[in-house]
Every structure is written in C-alpha cells, then in structure tokens.
Amino acid sequence: xxxxxxxxxxxxxxxxxxxxLPARAQTLEQCHEAAERNYPLIKxxxxxxxxxxxxxxxxxxxxxPQVSAYAQGTVQNRVVTLPEAMTRLMTSQGMQADGLAKTQxxxxxxxxxxxxxxxxxxxxxxxxxxxxxVDEAQNRVGLYAxxxxxxxxxxxxxxxxxxxxxxxxxxxxxxxxxxxxxxxVRAGTAATSDLDAVRAERIGARQQAVELETQxxxxxxxxxxxxxxxxxxxxxxxxxxxxxxxDAADCHRPELLLTEARLSLLDARQRALDTxxxxxxxxxxxxxxxxxxxxxxxxxxxxxxSLNALVGVKLSWNxxxxxxxxxxxxxxxxxxxxxxxxxxxxxxxxxxxxxRQQADIDKYRRLxxxxxxxxxxxxxxxxxxxxKLAHGIIDVxxxxxxxxxxxxxxxxxxxxxxxxxxxxxxxxxxxxx
Numbered sequence: 007x008x009x010x011x012x013x014x015x016x017x018x019x020x021x022x023x024x025x026x027l028p029a030r031a032q033t034l035e036q037c038h039e040a041a042e043r044n045y046p047l048i049k050x051x052x053x054x055x056x057x058x059x060x061x062x063x064x065x066x067x068x069x070x071p072q073v074s075a076y077a078q079g080t081v082q083n084r085v086v087t088l089p090e091a092m093t094r095l096m097t098s099q100g101m102q103a104d105g106l107a108k109t110q111x112x113x114x115x116x117x118x119x120x121x122x123x124x125x126x127x128x129x130x131x132x133x134x135x136x137x138x139x140v141d142e143a144q145n146r147v148g149l150y151a152x153x154x155x156x157x158x159x160x161x162x163x164x165x166x167x168x169x170x171x172x173x174x175x176x177x178x179x180x181x182x183x184x185x186x187x188x189x190x191v192r193a194g195t196a197a198t199s200d201l202d203a204v205r206a207e208r209i210g211a212r213q214q215a216v217e218l219e220t221q222x223x224x225x226x227x228x229x230x231x232x233x234x235x236x237x238x239x240x241x242x243x244x245x246x247x248x249x250x251x252x253d254a255a256d257c258h259r260p261e262l263l264l265t266e267a268r269l270s271l272l273d274a275r276q277r278a279l280d281t282x283x284x285x286x287x288x289x290x291x292x293x294x295x296x297x298x299x300x301x302x303x304x305x306x307x308x309x310x311x312s313l314n315a316l317v318g319v320k321l322s323w324n325x326x327x328x329x330x331x332x333x334x335x336x337x338x339x340x341x342x343x344x345x346x347x348x349x350x351x352x353x354x355x356x357x358x359x360x361x362r363q364q365a366d367i368d369k370y371r372r373l374x375x376x377x378x379x380x381x382x383x384x385x386x387x388x389x390x391x392x393x394k395l396a397h398g399i400i401d402v403x404x405x406x407x408x409x410x411x412x413x414x415x416x417x418x419x420x421x422x423x424x425x426x427x428x429x430x431x432x433x434x435x436x437x438x439x
Contacts, residue, residue: 031241044234058138072118079111114294124284136271143264159229161428166222168420176413180208200402257437265349282327291317363433370426377419384412
C-alpha cells in the first residue's frame, strides 16, 4: 500500500459527506436583497447620478469666459457726414474728406466673463441635485414593489411545499388502506370494488402531486429569475419571530421619501426663481477688424479698415422676470399642494390597508387555535373508521371520506399558518417600520 492512499480515501470521504449534506436554504431576506440587486431598475441609480453630474458640470462652465466670433457686412442708405461748413473749410485748405462709405464691414471676437450672476448658477445646480434625489427616490419606490412580488412567490412556494408533504401523507394512508383491503379481498371479507375505489383514490392523489410539482417548478423558476439565485430549499420564517406585528403609526415607506424629495425640489426651484430678480455683473472685451472703426474722424478721411478693441464692465438687470413671477410662484404653490395631497392620500390608503391586514392576522391566529383540536378529532375518526372497516361495520367509501377529511384539516392548518405569516410580512411591507 502506498502512503498516498489513506489521504485519497479521506478526501473521497470528505467529498461524499459534503454531497450528502443539505444545501443551505435561502431566507426571505436573502431573496429580497438578491432581487433588488438583480432587478434591471437598479441600473437607473447610476444613470441618475451620471445625468446630474453632467448637468452640474455644464452649469459650472457658465463661469468660464464666453467667447463668440462674428463677421458682419452692411449697406446703409445714410451715414454720418461732416457739416457742410467744415467740408468747405477743409477743401479751401487743400484737404480731401471722402466721408463714410455706405458699405461697412467687420470681423471680430467678443469675450464676456461673468463676475456675479445673482446666484443663478448655484440655484440651477441645486435644482439639478434635487432632481437626482427625486429620480433616486422614484427608483426606490420601484425596487420596494419588487419585495411584495418576491414575498408572494416565496410564500407560494412554501405553501406548495406543505401541500406536497400532506399529499405524500395522504398517499401513504391510502397505500396502507389499499394493502389492508387487498388482504381482506384475499380473505374474502371485502369486495374487489372496495379495493378499486381506494386504488383510484390513491392514483388521484398521485395526479394531484404531479400538478403540485408543476406549479412548484413554475414558481421556483419565477423566483430564480427575480433573484438571480439557484433556488433550492426555502427557509420557513418562524412564527415566533414574525408574531410581533408593526405599529400602523410607524410608517417609513419610500413613497413618503419620494414626496419629501419632491417638496425639496420645489424649494430649490423657488430659490432659483428668486435669483432671476437679481442683477448680474460681467466684464467684457471686444476686438474687431473692419471699417469703420472707433476713430470715426479717421474713417471719414480715409476709407481703410483698422483694428479696434475695447474692454469694460456691464451691469444688467432683467426686470422681465417680474412679468411672470406671480404666476410662477402660484404654479410652484399648486405643485406643492399636489405633493402634500399625494402624501395625505397615500397615508390614508396605507392605513386602510394596514387595518385590513391586521384584521386578517387576528383572524388566522384565532383559526389556528382550533386547528389542532380539529386535526386531533379527525385523526381519531379516521382511526376508528379503519377499525370499523376491518370488522366490516362500514364500507370503504366512509373510510376514504374520513382520510380526505383528516388530510384537509391538516392542509387547512398549514394554510392558516402560512397565510398568517404572509399577512404579517405584507403588513411589514405596507408600513416598512
């Protein structure tokens, strides 16, 4: 024996043990987080940030010098002329004045540098950032809705798991009764038709199992698409941990954050509107080559182009913003009232939904208090029916009915427990405490 064989056997045993260990079950919280990461809407966060960044960068470029080049040519019907007396005097002294030409031209560059804009660019940047916040809040609303869809799929799978398990229990009971009846048929104490009835009931239960498996596979595939996970077994939330239902007054839904973001955007727009009434100060420079230039007397004497330049400071105040200011403020006020009304309407409907869900939770709790007693009674009746059938007191139809009644009672208990858990998580989704 080589010295490497024991280690190889140990490795093989380890791999086999790992294969036999059950895979770790996914929890509801893990599915929530995976669904949010996998949902295409998550990409809009980066898009909103990039859009706001580009908008702010463009606004900040307003502080850079603004340069414009131009070329201009005109033909005028009148031009500046010297007084006739001055023209005669110049002629008498042997001086010739051509006068300004009616055809004039120039090519030049204008440069302007903003020194003070009254806070306009700062207000525009604030509006751009607030719009980004609104977009992100809207994305959170969309992502939060995904949680409800994941909850429905998750609890739907848990319910199907429970139904499949109860279906297997039903098949085992029917198989046991079928074997008992087969022995009775061989002994001549039961009719073949009774055996066929139980066998048909067992086959029907197997068909129901196929339907449950198909539904479970479809829901499992849908949950896998939502989360991007390979869905195996699911961890059932503990009834004890879910029993503490949230308070309806404690609501932190993303829709409320969206309303706050909208109101914050309106505040930024109001401040930006106020900046429209402030004056602006800018330095400017002009330079051009053409005819006529700034030296008008020279251009009257000689019709030749020249280089010209000037620099200065300009204070401007656009009072045209006063014309629409009242309507603009009124429009912002209406938008604010609309946002506040949306919040009030959402809270009203949310309280109604939370009240209904709390009532459903209380209902399922009361139903569960009686489920165990019903199952105990149904089990006793089924066992008694099996004993009666063995002694020939009742027919097989009565036994099948009692088996189905017991299975239905167990199914109802599972449904009530899972529905209560589902409603608790729905209430948590409604309030997001």
